[in-house]
Amino acid sequence: MATATVFPSLLPLLFLARVCGLSVAFLVLFWALTFKSSFLNTSNSLPQQDLIYAVLHPVLMVIGFILLSGEAILVHRWLPGSRGLKKSVHLCLQGVALASGIFGIWTKFQVNDGIVANFYSLHSWMGLICVSLFGAQWLIGFLNFWHRGEIRTVRIKILPWHVFLGLYTYALAVATAETGLLEKLTFLQTQRNVSKHSTESMVVNSLGLGLALLSGFVILAAVSPKYQILQSKLLYSDSRCLAS
């Protein structure tokens, strides 16, 4: 049964994911660098330093955390070479993404009033859970698949959980970013009268849609090849029931 055509081949998917990723990177940089005044905390006495921290937050979370971890997910699909090399690059990229995420959260503590005062919004709650899950995933991944501290049967049992939780954490990171974008924009619109149809609003909305689209391509590329391999077995048994 010709099942290779069920999903698009990997190359166009990887290409689309990269085009989306580059657009998202451009949009977040354009937003952060062009609309700097939106990131200023007017009540603070150190606007210049605050501005750097405030601008760094979306840049680190979107480019450092989300885009880099998306690329780390895709490494198993595009990097030529041994499995060991793929695992090393995956681990390193996820490590840099995790560091960016932690640094990105840390920047918020510098602008506002300490750590506890920051954790009031759904965005902050989701972000904390997301980075904690990400850290746990990285540690378990390191201990099991790279450091190989566990026996083979345990590693085999952990692998599908690692894949599912990894993709879930990635999707949660994107959802958290969407809430962050909307929180910032709603604040600007109600507090500083930024127009609902201004260029800034359009840039932030496009950034949000770009992230949603990117996550779809990354997750599809991540699950697609295995799905293809197994497709013939699956479809043969399912087609008579589901599609009949």
Added chain:
Amino acid sequence: MATATVFPSLLPLLFLARVCGLSVAFLVLFWALTFKSSFLNTSNSLPQQDLIYAVLHPVLMVIGFILLSGEAILVHRWLPGSRGLKKSVHLCLQGVALASGIFGIWTKFQVNDGIVANFYSLHSWMGLICVSLFGAQWLIGFLNFWHRGEIRTVRIKILPWHVFLGLYTYALAVATAETGLLEKLTFLQTQRNVSKHSTESMVVNSLGLGLALLSGFVILAAVSPKYQILQSKLLYSDSRCLAS
């Protein structure tokens, strides 16, 4: 190879998804009925009618659209009986969910200033894309798997796309709801001085976390059984490479 233990069996997953779903339903009703004044548009002349529309929006989108479509996804996993019965119940539940989603969006046009004026936020853009995708999925599902307008080979090719796009749309609906909750709360906090640590803020944040958790359980339950069946084949070929 004993692979049935890799993922938890279906029953606990279904139970957890339902507990999460009930908690989410309780929280959205508690929010809508207890904090009614938050939903009032102070500048409007018809507060009573506006209040009904404003309260209906989150209730319809969360209970009618998200919870019902989650249950429709799970129907293939728990409903006893023939495949035809499962497909019919799936189609009907998704139809009711779609109607709730459209009605839920319609309520927003009654409170604010017309249709176009409402589509300024990332929440509204995501919501429109989500309901459009959902509608297209329902129509294609009806034409292919229920009405059987296409030949069998076409249906076989469409099935994995239908599953992937269905789960993606569901996740997008949850992400859209998260942005809606944050938009509402940020507006209340900046415009009406609702405290960041008030009961209302905690209820809405818990509702957001409940939705994120629910989506994880529903998607895991949806992909888990097939994954288990194929696990032995997958693990046998992958274990020597990935886990070695």
